[in-house]
Amino acid sequence: MTNVLRILLCTVTLALAFPAFALDGGGFAVAGDSETTYYEATAEAESLAATTADGAASGGLPTSLFVMEAEGAVRYRSLGNGASEVSLELVERPHERVDAVYDLVLALPLPVGSSARSWRIEPRESSSPKAAPVSYGGEKIVLKRNVPLEKAWLPLLAGAESGLPDLSGSGYVWTLWDTIVRYDASAGATLQAFATFRFNAGGAAAPDAGDPDNAAYVITWIPTLDDVAPFTLRLDVVEADEE
Amino acid sequence: MSRGWPVRGLLRATEMPLAALLSGASLAAASAPLPLGPLAFVALVPLLREAVRRPAYGRALRDGFLAGLVFFGLAFGWAFQSTVGGGLALPLAYALAIPLLASSVALFTLAVTWLARGSPLLALAAAPGLWVGVEYARAQEWLLAVPWNQLGYALADTPFLAQGASLAGLYGLSFWVVAVNAGLVALPRLAPGPRLALAAALALPLPLGFGAFGEAPREDVLRVAAVQPALEERERHVPARLGANLRRLLDLSEPLLAEGAELIAWPESAWERALGAGGDAFLAAIAHDFETPLVTGAWQLPAPGRASWRNAAVLATADGRTPIVAEKVHPVPVYERAPDGPLALALARAGLWSGRFGRGDARAPLVLARGGAAPAALGVLVCIDASHPELARALRVAGARLLVALANEAGSGAWSAAVHARVVRLRAIENRMPVVRVANTGPTLWIDARGRVAAELAAGAPAAAVHALALAGPLSPFARVGDAAVVAALVSSALASVAARVLQNRERGDS
Numbered sequence: 001m002t003n004v005l006r007i008l009l010c011t012v013t014l015a016l017a018f019p020a021f022a023l024d025g026g027g028f029a030v031a032g033d034s035e036t037t038y039y040e041a042t043a044e045a046e047s048l049a050a051t052t053a054d055g056a057a058s059g060g061l062p063t064s065l066f067v068m069e070a071e072g073a074v075r076y077r078s079l080g081n082g083a084s085e086v087s088l089e090l091v092e093r094p095h096e097r098v099d100a101v102y103d104l105v106l107a108l109p110l111p112v113g114s115s116a117r118s119w120r121i122e123p124r125e126s127s128s129p130k131a132a133p134v135s136y137g138g139e140k141i142v143l144k145r146n147v148p149l150e151k152a153w154l155p156l157l158a159g160a161e162s163g164l165p166d167l168s169g170s171g172y173v174w175t176l177w178d179t180i181v182r183y184d185a186s187a188g189a190t191l192q193a194f195a196t197f198r199f200n201a202g203g204a205a206a207p208d209a210g211d212p213d214n215a216a217y218v219i220t221w222i223p224t225l226d227d228v229a230p231f232t233l234r235l236d237v238v239e240a241d242e243e
Numbered sequence: 244m245s246r247g248w249p250v251r252g253l254l255r256a257t258e259m260p261l262a263a264l265l266s267g268a269s270l271a272a273a274s275a276p277l278p279l280g281p282l283a284f285v286a287l288v289p290l291l292r293e294a295v296r297r298p299a300y301g302r303a304l305r306d307g308f309l310a311g312l313v314f315f316g317l318a319f320g321w322a323f324q325s326t327v328g329g330g331l332a333l334p335l336a337y338a339l340a341i342p343l344l345a346s347s348v349a350l351f352t353l354a355v356t357w358l359a360r361g362s363p364l365l366a367l368a369a370a371p372g373l374w375v376g377v378e379y380a381r382a383q384e385w386l387l388a389v390p391w392n393q394l395g396y397a398l399a400d401t402p403f404l405a406q407g408a409s410l411a412g413l414y415g416l417s418f419w420v421v422a423v424n425a426g427l428v429a430l431p432r433l434a435p436g437p438r439l440a441l442a443a444a445l446a447l448p449l450p451l452g453f454g455a456f457g458e459a460p461r462e463d464v465l466r467v468a469a470v471q472p473a474l475e476e477r478e479r480h481v482p483a484r485l486g487a488n489l490r491r492l493l494d495l496s497e498p499l500l501a502e503g504a505e506l507i508a509w510p511e512s513a514w515e516r517a518l519g520a521g522g523d524a525f526l527a528a529i530a531h532d533f534e535t536p537l538v539t540g541a542w543q544l545p546a547p548g549r550a551s552w553r554n555a556a557v558l559a560t561a562d563g564r565t566p567i568v569a570e571k572v573h574p575v576p577v578y579e580r581a582p583d584g585p586l587a588l589a590l591a592r593a594g595l596w597s598g599r600f601g602r603g604d605a606r607a608p609l610v611l612a613r614g615g616a617a618p619a620a621l622g623v624l625v626c627i628d629a630s631h632p633e634l635a636r637a638l639r640v641a642g643a644r645l646l647v648a649l650a651n652e653a654g655s656g657a658w659s660a661a662v663h664a665r666v667v668r669l670r671a672i673e674n675r676m677p678v679v680r681v682a683n684t685g686p687t688l689w690i691d692a693r694g695r696v697a698a699e700l701a702a703g704a705p706a707a708a709v710h711a712l713a714l715a716g717p718l719s720p721f722a723r724v725g726d727a728a729v730v731a732a733l734v735s736s737a738l739a740s741v742a743a744r745v746l747q748n749r750e751r752g753d754s
Contacts, residue, residue, distance in 0.1 A: 059521035100486040103528045146531050148563020180532040223525040224485045
């Protein structure tokens, strides 16, 4: 089955299952009912199955994403002397209530040729009430740049119809950062992230906030749902001084 | 006819069966995972003692068969604990295999009886070689492919007695065990001088046992983390349980990362996503997250042009690679192996053969990169492949300095798991190579190169730990020469047989 057909199938299934759904902070709110998340809906519609033959050929990597806009932002800021900082903020939102193991992947555009002392996005600890650490279901996480995953997955996603925008010619490239997380129902019902990453871009300009292709994506890849496009939140690039 | 005859006749009639029963039960007890292994040194005495009394051939055959039925019937009793296969597959396999295996003991007894007609002493001299020849043959694919319960394994839990395996391997140990049995039968027939010489010869391997007390070198060690999830068979490879099972593996693994593990090992088929030609990106992401290589059992999808699956092991590394590092060369017949012959295909059509895995190819050792130390070559074997000495030896000869044996055994039960634990201890001694046995339901063992259990996770409960093992040093004599012991045993039997026949013919000529 082609990816387009899979997406169509998911969409039709969702439409049939939830004729009155509405988007609300990343979840599907069913009129008069408690909020139902994307994965809750699709996990019911799709059978949990071992990898498909198609998936096996690509190492089980999904070839499309289910992208939704999220409240939050990505800000690029020059620190001078070629140093730059990117800050990520994902406003508190309901996370996917599926008892599963996830690979939480951040797709982040960085200038071509960027370097960094450590390719990690560490939780930011601060006394500021705004500075919540990168967290997922209550777990503080460290996102590590995963170059092997970039080599394997970006050729399938970058520029694909339901994948990531094509950044070629923009001076930026996609980088993937990930960590394995487990849903913890006892940790609360929300997902929240706040982190910064410093790198050296050799004075490259920040991405144009007006270009809709410039964004970061938070991908929740669940290996047990091979036929389901991973739920993905899109964080727009905003100007550094924008609040 | 006197009044005493019927009683004496009855006693005589039951004498052989009693000896057979006693031998069969003793062999089974020595082979069971109980602290009775050394019983093997006397287990065959009753049967051999009766065989050299030169009974009728039919009776020798019958009683050997009876001893074999008792031996193998009890020793494979774990089949009744087993939940694998389903339906009639396992009972059928048991019902077919036990008489076949018992036939091997019947043939052995018949041969000893035949040779005893020429010379009882030469028959006893031939007995160890005959036994080893039969044991070796039944383990081979071209015969029965049953590599369990060789007598040498009875000594594996007593490293002091098992060190001879580093010279002559499993079959060398079996040879020694049967030689002691035969010697005990022969001793009363010998004059004092030869008696002393024979006793001394039989005790020759004992000094090797002092090697079991030596300290393992500590200069080149590998810290291996082993994870024992203890998942029940009915919970494994159920699509709806995949996430929960993976969660348990991660929950057990992550605390080990702070303990300096250089390799994490998960059991046989613990990774429940089928592997295709492209490997598994999610497994690679886990290894990347761990920042530690991860070896795990996994099922491999049929490759193009190949009908059957493979029961394999994969190494996931932080650089995103997930190469296959082992394939099960000897899938368990009936419930695991894909039908590959006319009988198997007929049984499969009748619903009595449930296997779907093809025979895998033996793989070269994997090379594990280590920060700050030279890379280490490791061998990986899946499940009962560890019961085939030639596979572990081939890995050692190819450079492996530690063997990782992945097992499941959730379906075959605790008894079979304990039997397999014994088996890997002998692989360590044979090759002077440490072994980490990682079993789903345990026991999980860290075994040093002398067969001593350095650390253990008790069977039956989820657990995980990291322990260091000294990597293998020089090749053991067994690793260098392999099954020379089998050849020597067969040659010794052949020579004794020829001598017995010559003596028999000379006696006939004299009479």
